[in-house]
């Protein structure tokens with residue numbers, strides 16, 4: 001109990017200050033967490049929204065958060081289709097978080113970034129690399145096609161590379177199912193990757209259109225420039241429709257020519273099928289292997305056998321179950337592709353285990369993984385369970401591992417990016433990537449072996465640094481080509497910045513550089529400079545407008561080249577064959593298939609700016625760059641016909657709040673279908689403790705030995721801990737030990753109570769790094785008389801603990817004589833017996 005009024009005032013003041021801090025955090029504009037993900041930096045911006053690098057708090061896995069407006073049909077479409085895909089060469093969609101206005105897609109992080117950037121770096125890819133990557137890309141598309149989905153925006157920018165250099169197809173904003181139709185009408189994609197039938201605005205077979213785009217991709221990978229890419233869009237379109245791709249004589253093998261020509265046949269029905277592409281001699285041995293792998297995945301998936309079959313998965317599942325997770329819910333989430341926090345957790349756990357499958361004995365690592373997840377997810381102590389789990393006992397002693405690994409490590413302070421609200425998220429500060437640490441801990445020297453058990457264990461779960469893997473922190477644009485590097489560096493930087501930043505970068509460039517920030521490749525043989533454009537997906541309602549106002553719809557694409565050129569040249573002078581200033585304008589101009597005038601605001605900004613460019617040639621350079629970078633386009637030709645895809649009934653995507661951040665106690669009643677981990681078949685907070693140490697380290701009577709902590713009855717949802725025994729609910733409630741108040745600091749509210757001044761106050765997690773953090777020593781006991789309630793006492797600890805939950809007491813009239821327990825600081829205190837130690841840990845750390 002508190003010894004003086006002054007102390008009580010002091011404590012009250014601290015609680016009030018913490019409350020204020022919490023309140024201001026709630027009302028802050030800064031955004032640094034979404035669900036279970038901690039945002040670490042802004043990495044790019046697409047047509048639909050911004051993209052951030054983030055860390056999954058429970059597994060420390062890096063992920064990408066891609067945000068979009070909830071009302072944007074393309075965002076809905078992207079989620080709808082993407083979540084159906086579960087394939088090694090398609091970026092994984094782990095989770096979808098829906099907030100009031102935005103959708104956050106949690107995606108697999110591809111540290112190698114875009115294939116486009118890789119190609120810029122290499123100028124052109126070796127045949128071997130091209131084959132390998134292309135086989136992976138084709139297999140991803142083949143997989144999607146087998147699921148009757150067409151991508152419709154295949155391009156270098158939509159193929160990412162993971163840390164192992166594997167291709168990952170992404171960006172399913174224009175995807176469409178083809179199960180119910182054979183022809184599509186909506187014109188969408190990116191001009192230079194578009195099939196002739198789309199350019200001609202005919203109805204088209206989506207599968208065949210994808211195959212054409214793949215042909216463009218392969219050609220570009222091998223040659224380092226695009227087959228149809230003129231500075232003038234009309235010319236590009238003319239060539240797509242009328243001309244054959246050309247190859248440098250003697251440089252390209254017959255197989256290469258054959259496969260590319262096979263994919264780029266003007267008549268869609270003459271094009272190779274993807275199965276044929278994968279079996280083509282050019283692509284061997286990669287193609288055949290990729291095809292086989294894809295067919296296996298498809299077979300498994302169709303049979304509903306994709307998950308939980310491998311030894312590794314079974315082992316992980318077992319561990320989770322052992323720790324009380326509701327594995328049925330996890331399976332359900334994963335199998336149904338719910339993209340909720342459970343399936344996210346599952347996939348990330350799996351990936352982390354696979355990634356860290358080096359060096360640590362399997363059994364131990366598994367146990368530790370599960371332990372860490374559990375610790376993080378419910379913020380409570382699992383030591384009791386894990387230390388005594390058979391796995392842990394069989395393998396290395398956890399204590400030994402901890403004492404080996406807990407070492408004196410200095411953890412750098414982590415700076416968080418400051419963000420605007422989701423719909424206008426803006427990074428004010430970018431963290432130094434080298435200092436990036438997944439843990440949100442402040443600078444602390446951990447020197448004492450006896451310091452926080454959790455912290456020591458937690459240090460074991462920090463992701464290993466894989467020096468061989470692609471590092472996101474490395475600059476992407478270390479272009480090898482002289483002269484290109486500075487240009488790329490600047491352009492790249494600009495790509496992820498806002499318009500004003502772009503303008504300032506551009507202004508700082510010499511005129512020749514700023515003229516076109518697209519990278520130029522010099523073809524040494526032909527002395528012709530080629531370009532690989534980076535195209536930004538966007539749309540407008542102006543598809544038919546060329547830069548000079550001519551209507552492409554009326555343009556006869558089989559007109560003579562002269563005619564076309566005449567139109568083009570009228571449209572504006574080409575500054576040179578190398579650096580085009582004008583061409584991208586109409587090239588990048590399309591409609592959303594749902595586009596209406598009202599909606600055009602969504603994706604038509606680039607078009608509008610393009611038009612402004614035309615109007616004012618002085619602004620052309622700066623504005624064009626925005627337009628130029630990317631384009632994926634979607635015309636409104638058949639908006640109604642394809643609208644039906646919106647009616648798909650998919651939304652069992654979970655909404656925003658992470659279960660881990662929810663008040664787990666308030667879910668007590670629903671625990672049978674709870675998603676939360678359960679311990680020994682009970683709710684997560686019903687941690688079974690051993691026996692309680694009593695009577696100055698003597699034993700308590702047998703009745704209390706089997707008691708468990710649990711949260712209170714529904715009527716007292718805010719209360720903290722209750723014992724479970726054979727007593728009925730009322731008795732349990734009355735047996736709730738009250739926990740003394742202490743400082744409350746960082747987050748993790750575990751109660752819905754509004755203010756700490758109420759009788760039942762919220763619980764807070766106290767962080768070890770808080771300047772005022774100190775542990776609480778609880779003396780817990782009960783009188784020896786039957787039916788007596790548990791009570792406790794608290795006093796200061798000399799040594800800090802990693803975590804303690806505290807609560808303002810509602811009752812302070814506990815009599816000294818009622819106590820019979822003394823709590824020890826650490827499990828290494830040999831003066832306590834095992835069960836007593838467990839009790840101590842569960843009380844001090846778990847409470």
Ligand SMILES: Nc1ncnc2c1ncn2[C@@H]1O[C@H](COP(=O)(O)OP(=O)(O)OP(=O)(O)O)[C@@H](O)[C@H]1O
Pocket residue numbers: 043044045046047048049050051064066091107108109110111113114157158160170171535536537538630631632
């Ligand atoms: N899973 C990912 N891993 C790593 N980087 C990613 C990932 N997804 C997107 N990015 C990066 O984020 C940026 C924006 O991506 P996004 O897909 O939103 O736009 P985009 O493909 O550039 O444009 P658009 O949507 O118009 O096609 C790009 O630089 C991209 O490389």
